[in-house]
Amino acid sequence: MPKTVRIHMHIKGVVQGVGFRPFVYNLAQSLGVKGWVNNTVRGVELEIEGEEPVLLKFSERMNEEAPPLALIEEITATRLAPVNYENFVIKDSEGGEEKFTLLSPDTATCPQCLEELKDPENRRYRYPFINCTNCGPRFTIIKDVPYDRSLTTMAGFLMCPDCQREYDDPRDRRFHAQPNACPACGPQVSLLDGQDRPSEVKDPVAEAVTLLKKGHILAVKGLGGYHLVCDAFNSSAVQVLRSRKNREAKPFAVMMPDMETVKKHCLVSREEETALSSQRRPIVLLGKKAGSPVAPEVAPGNRCLGVMLPYSPLHYLLFDQGLEVLVMTSGNKSGDAIEYVDREALTNLRDIADFFLSHNRDIHIRTDDSVVRIFRGKEMVLRRSRGYVPLPLKLPFQVDNILAVGGELKNTLCLTKGSRAFLSQHIGDLENLSNMQAFEQAVEHLQKVFNIRPRVVAYDLHPDYLSSKFAQEMGKCAQVAVQHHHAHVASCMAENGLMEEVIGVAFDGSGYGTDGNIWGGEFFVGSYGNFARWAHLEYVPLPGGPAAIRQPWRMAVSYLSTLLPGSMPERFLPELQNIDGQKLAMVKGLVTHAHKKLLTSSAGRLFDGVAALLGVRQEISYEGQAAIELEQLALTDVNVPGYSFTIKKDTLPWKIELGPMFDELIADRLNKYPVEMIAARFHKTVADLIFIGCMNIRKETGIKGVVLSGGVFQNILLLSQTVQLLEREGFTVYTHSKVPANDGGISLGQAVIAGAGVRKRRNF
Structure with a gap:
């Protein structure tokens, strides 16, 4: 007779908020396995009890059939004596002091939710906040871990009986989907003019579409902040947006409803189509087709367009009534951080937007859109933000708890723990107050959700960088100054998993040299711990x-x-x-x-x-x-x-x-x-x-x-x-693929250089 055994598993990776527990529950039910599963501050833990061949099958299928947003990084299994569990249950989440679990990025609306959004018979028909465990907001609404509704910006929305039933049913696609909601109980959209006066219309989204068709500029609240939106075919509207935003020539990103439309206006390779359609939904730089009616003012002097597909239900609804291409640029005054707090957006964007399409689901952490190009069939990330953050990068060696604060332009910061590096979302240029505030908020937020208390802080050699001054004021941390171009080379080495010495070529605009020149x-x-010019x-x-x-x-x-x-x-x-x-x-x-x-x-x-x-x-x-x-x-x-x-x-x-x-x-x-x-x-x-x-x-x-x-x-x-x-x-x-080649990647280089120095001193 096959022997009954019990196995305890600790699973690390992106396994919270992605439907992993109901997946495990349903898998256990289908195989007749007994035990339990729960979320903890360290990941997911479970115990399975049954005959050994069945448990082996369970483990194989858990790895092969995991939910689309799950990312299993490590499984620790311990064999225990049987205790004769009677069934399989999902336990309540556990708190605790030693918090550490990986979080999912915000992801695009999944096909099932999109189908429901367009179904007149569905109770979520045209509901702008439809989501499930396979899609929707994650990183931008999380305040703390474990990832439960009470620790997100959805805490104030009490689920109606129908939503609660879905939330409690392990067989349902919305089991423990923390942002779960419907028109009866969830967030609502509102349309306001520039004086904060609400528009008394039955369908604010439909009215917003009418305003866009008339040439108006709207501020639209998305997952990670506001966008400034206008009809990309309307040259006059685009020119007005440029004038009001004080953005003379820098290209605007555009959004198109589907791949058919993208191919109508742009040259698209198979790899570019894959990037556009991925759950991350980045802006992808594409060659613009001659004769496209997209206004030349969208990207003056440029043969390319930065294109993205819709990634939230609200975006899909904006394309419902004939709009083909929308300018979808960051909702900010030129140079400032993207607006994400409603009151501040209404104040700061009033001189740019004619109307505001907003909603009452708060954004906890601002996160701009990501930007990629395709090089040799692979994504080359130019701006790493929504859809990618906060997924970690695997480092080629173990490092201390390090905070690296990046540079002055295209700033990101990096926190490390063990063999993982967590790069922040794109912050921007730290030359104004709003971006510096965004930088400080990102430092606090990443430390909190990953429970990382840095013992070392790494920063750029330049004495006048605000990020460097911030680092030098962190009195409890050991401080490491890193030369700018060494950090560039080290960042590329780290993302490629290199440990050997290399020839590093660092070509950019400027960085403070060890001889005082630019x-x-x-x-x-050289390598991480040493380099020679x-x-x-x-x-x-x-x-x-x-x-x-x-x-x-x-x-x-x-x-x-x-x-x-x-x-x-x-x-x-x-x-x-x-x-x-x-x-x-x-x-x-x-x-x-x-x-x-x-x-x-x-x-x-x-x-x-x-x-x-x-x-x-x-x-x-x-x-x-x-x-x-x-x-x-x-x-x-x-x-x-x-x-x-x-x-x-x-x-x-x-x-x-x-x-x-x-x-x-x-x-x-x-x-x-x-x-x-x-x-x-x-x-x-x-x-x-x-x-x-x-x-x-x-x-x-x-x-x-x-x-x-x-x-x-x-x-x-x-x-x-x-x-x-x-x-x-x-x-x-x-070359770079996962991390920007520009200054958005140097925080990673700073972190690994500082980490290599700590290792060298400890081994000495």
Whole structure:
């Protein structure tokens, strides 16, 4: 006779709020297994009792058939003596002091809920808050763990008898779905004008659609904050939104109702379709089809559109009555954090939105939309936020409890525990009060829901970063300052699970260097615990500091005056002839005569300078604009040679000299070569110098692994050319996929560098 056994299991992973307990319950019922299952602050625990072959079948099916949102990370099983359970039950959740469990991100409306939303016979027909254990809000409504309704922003909504019956029935899809609700008992939508006056209409969503069709701008409350919304076919409405939001040229994201519509307006690969349709529902950068009626003002000077599909029931309802493409951009004043508190949104967005489509389900933590591109068939995350956060990243080694606070721009923070790293949602630029408040809120929230009390805090070397100042005020933590570009390289190493030494190439806009200059075109050799700067783009002055970032023509003057001494750049370039003569003379003076020059090796500033020389952009209205438009300009279907450059190797670090490149580029410009061709040759030059630099370093060190990080590598044309050149010569190339290559990823690098330092000291 088969022997009866009892097994206790502790399951770690994303197993709360995703229907895992009812799944286990129903599996046990189908197999005749006895015992119990419950949520704890450490994950899910269960005991199963029965004949050994049946329990083995139970374990196999639990792994293979887990709910769609579940992510089993680890199972610990202990064999115990039988106690003769009579049935299988779901126990109440347990509290406790040592809290630690993984949480699910917010996820898009599932097919079953969407079907109910559109069914006139269903009691949730057209209900904007329909959800179940397979979909809906999670991270943005959670206040604490375990994930139970009382610890979410749904606590104030008492379920009606019908919803309670679903919630209590383990066989129901809504068993213990914490946001469960219906029109009789749940949150409600309201439509208000800019003076906070409610609209007395039967269907606020239908009225909102009518207003959008008339050209109005609406602030629409979503899962993680407000969006500013208008009809993307209406050029006038888009222009008004740009003017009111003070967002001159940065592309707006758009939402389309389905894949059929997306394919009507955009070029879509199979991998892009997969990303768009995933439960995460990110914004995906797609090539825009010629002739699409989407207003050119949506993404001026850009061949791409940032597109997402609906991810909440309210979004689907907005497309119910003929709207085809909606601008769906973050609900904030330009540069501020996304609005998520109703009262503050009504105050701060009143001058932008004509009407507010809001609701009374509070958002606990603001979370912006995520943005991805597809590179070589894989997602390349440019902004990691809704749909991805708070899922952890697996680290290649165990680390202490560390808080890493990131940088100043595109800020994220990172908390580590054991072999997991928890990156926060995208915070933004910490140059204004609202983003700094969002940063502090994110620090507090992540520490609370994951019960991580940091013993070490890591931060950027730059003395003026607000994040660094915040870290230095954490008196109870050991403090570790991390060089910006080392953090970039380490972040890419960590997400790729690397432990060996690599050649690290960090190309971005700026980062404070150990010599006091502004780095950004760097080659390193090393790993987490050590790095050596092996080569860099040659230094040029940064005339006017931040002004040189806002006005790329300053960098054009700097490169020509420094690298082609004796030249008269304004004589060569018609673009510079339009610059005020006094300003031009002042900048030349800063470049050539300033007693103490601010120097930079930045690849980002190099792109800016070339963009100015080609007449692409003399001033920018958002970070990276000149480089983005330069990439859009460059021909991609031609095989062109790069320009010349030299590598001076008399001392370490080597210096990559760009004078020959500018000499040839100016000659092409004077010979009236097409700027599209010159832009293509420039991109090839940058790919060549990375390749030749790595070849020379490999010759000296024997290292064959190359890590590419920094915001410049969001440029797909450059990234593709660089990877092809390196792989052709036998290098193993590692790029970003799960973590942004831009400054949104450096908090991860800071954390692992600090963690490696702690390990080294303890092992010593």
